[in-house]
Amino acid sequence: MLIAFYVNSIEDExxxxxxxxxxxEASRRGHDVCYITPGDFVLxxxxxxxxxxxxxxxxxxxxxxxxxxxxxxxxxxxxxTLINIDELDxxxxxxxxxxxxxxxxxxxxxxxxxxxxxxxxxxxxxxDPDTLTQAINKLYFQSFPREVRAKTLIxxxxxxIKAFAKANGGKVVLKPLQGSxxxxxxxxxxKSAGNLNQMVEAIERDGYIIAQTVVPEADKGDIRMFMMNGxxxxxxxxxxxxxxxxxxxxxxxxxHAGGTAKAVKITDRELRLAELIRPKLQADGMFLVGIxxxxxxxxEVNVFSPGNxxxxxxxxxxxxAAKIIGSIERKLEIRDEYPGHFTNAALAVM
Numbered sequence: 420m421l422i423a424f425y426v427n428s429i430e431d432e433x434x435x436x437x438x439x440x441x442x443x444e445a446s447r448r449g450h451d452v453c454y455i456t457p458g459d460f461v462l463x464x465x466x467x468x469x470x471x472x473x474x475x476x477x478x479x480x481x482x483x484x485x486x487x488x489x490x491x492x493x494x495x496x497x498x499x500t501l502i503n504i505d506e507l508d509x510x511x512x513x514x515x516x517x518x519x520x521x522x523x524x525x526x527x528x529x530x531x532x533x534x535x536x537x538x539x540x541x542x543x544x545x546x547d548p549d550t551l552t553q554a555i556n557k558l559y560f561q562s563f564p565r566e567v568r569a570k571t572l573i574x575x576x577x578x579x580i581k582a583f584a585k586a587n588g589g590k591v592v593l594k595p596l597q598g599s600x601x602x603x604x605x606x607x608x609x610k611s612a613g614n615l616n617q618m619v620e621a622i623e624r625d626g627y628i629i630a631q632t633v634v635p636e637a638d639k640g641d642i643r644m645f646m647m648n649g650x651x652x653x654x655x656x657x658x659x660x661x662x663x664x665x666x667x668x669x670x671x672x673x674x675h676a677g678g679t680a681k682a683v684k685i686t687d688r689e690l691r692l693a694e695l696i697r698p699k700l701q702a703d704g705m706f707l708v709g710i711x712x713x714x715x716x717x718x719e720v721n722v723f724s725p726g727n728x729x730x731x732x733x734x735x736x737x738x739x740a741a742k743i744i745g746s747i748e749r750k751l752e753i754r755d756e757y758p759g760h761f762t763n764a765a766l767a768v769m
Contacts (some may be wrong), residue, residue, distance in 0.1 A: 420508035420751055421451040425530050427514045428456055429496035434489040437728040438513040443488040444578055444740035447481050448748075454492065455510075457519065459499065459603060460533045468536050470507075471499035504533075505540045506681035509747055512546060515724045516555055517597050521625065525590070528555065538763040543750060546722055547704025547764040554722045556597035557629060567695050567717045572630040577619050580630050587632045587744045593618055596627035606633075636714040640664035642683055643727055644693065646708045647743060649701035651685065651693050654742055656687040657735040661727060663711075680727065682734040704764030707743060 420480045424438050432439060432454075461469040473495040475488065483491075486665035511626045512534055519526040534548035535692025553559050561571065572583040573596060578648050584591045602624070605611070605618045622628045645652040645659035647761040652659040662683040689712055696717065700708060732739045750766055761769070 420445075420748070421506060422509040422511065422747070423453045423454065423455050423507050424513050424679065425534070427456045427526075427596070429454055429492065431518075432489075432492070435729050437726050438511075438724070439485065439489055439492070440512075440729045440732075440740045441511070441743060442475070442492070443483075443485045444738070444744050445747075446475060446478070446488060447483065448741075448744055450744075451477070454496070455530075457514070457523070457529050461501065462536075466538060468504040468533065469501055470504055470533075471523075472502050473499050493720050504537045504542060507537065507542045508751055510537050511546045512544065512548065512551060513724050520597060528552070531555075543747075543754065543766060544763055545706040545747070545767050545768050546708070547706075549764065550703040550705065551693050551722065555705075556626075557719065558596060559722070560717075560720055561695050563684070563699055563720065564748070567692050568633040569634050569716050569718065570706060573627055573628070575623050575627055577616060580619065580628065581615065583630050584612075587740060590633050592631045592633060593622060594629050594631075595622050595625050596629055597625060615736050631718075634713045634716045634718070639713075640681075641718060642685075642689060642712040643725070643731075644685065644689060644710050644712060645712060645725060645728065645731065645739065646697075646700060646705075647746060648706060649697040651690060652707075652739055652742065653685075654735075654737040654739065657737050659728060659731040659735070659739040660685050660689075661731050661734060663727075680730045680734075688715065696720065702764075703766045704762075704767040706746075706767045736741055 424442050426432060426438055442452050452476065453474045455472055456468055459471040463469060475491050475495050478487065479489055512530060514530050516527045531548050531551045534544045538544040538548055558573065560568065570578065570587065574580065584607055590606070592604065593607055594604045603622050607615060607618065619628060640663050644658055644661050660683055662681045664679050664681060692712060693710065705722050707725065709721040728739055750769055753769055754766060
């Protein structure tokens with residue numbers, strides 16, 4: 420198969436990124452791999468969708484290391500080949516729209532929009548682009564069962580936030596409706612209450628504000644767990660999961676925000692939460708997502724570019740990327756066995 424990975428930019432990729440790990444595994448299994456960025460799409464006068472693809476040379480196949488693969492990617496990023504979109508078998512959406520929202524607003528949604536056209540052309544697009552349009556910010560998460568979510572207020576009004584904080588013990592977490600990586604996250608409590616206006620001003624520049632009650636056990640960090648085809652990703656009882664612990668006195672546990680990764684044992688408690696969100700993930704065609712769990716609460720469902728897959732594999736001693744690529748291979752077999760029978764969303768989670 421020819422599998423394309425859509426990313427914000429090749430310059431911002433790294434050898435340990437989940438996208439690199441997946442692309443390397445696909446190449447290792449003998450598949451053709453290319454990368455696409457927001458400025459690479461072309462809609463011809465004949466309404467044919469094309470794309471400037473950066474193809475990674477086949478190289479040494481199974482013997483090529485991830486570092487060697489990444490070096491080939493960096494070289495390939497300097498040149499591209501114009502191809503018709505239907506030459507792709509799979510398009511994996513691995514960009515984070517929030518990374519483009521400020522500096523390149525034109526790029527924020529363009530991948531999803533062209534991804535929809537790619538799906539109409541018969542390309543298997545993962546995750547399903549029609550649903551990704553709804554998940555462009557954290558408002559999507561509010562459509563999951565209330566039982567799994569922290570008590571949440573979404574607004575742009577300081578007085579509303581004050582009232583919400585007062586009604587919930589005076590301590591809440593504030594963060595932007597759209598964002599990732601722990602950026603723009605503040606804790607409002609008795610000590611910081613005098614800075615509320617500054618907090619609101621810092622967040623509302625980018626849109627709406629999320630105010631959430633502080634989840635019990637937050638001091639232990641959160642658990643990042645991968646879900647594939649609606650179910651927790653696991654091999655022989657070993658789950659693609661890790662505990663992320665924030666730096667001292669830092670509410671954020673994201674690795675990019677200074678958190679550290681530790682091994683974690685997945686219990687019935689986490690599996691129950693995963694089961695509660697499974698129906699919607701499957702209905703929405705969400706093939707690969709990352710969920711962030713604290714205690715009995717899911718804080719976030721990352722449907723665009725969940726990270727830390729390699730760390731999960733290293734801690735568990737298994738190759739989760741192989742199972743992910745294997746699942747994609749099976750989807751293409753199903754597509755060929757039942758031509759035109761399934762929607763992109765349905766096929767995405769089979």
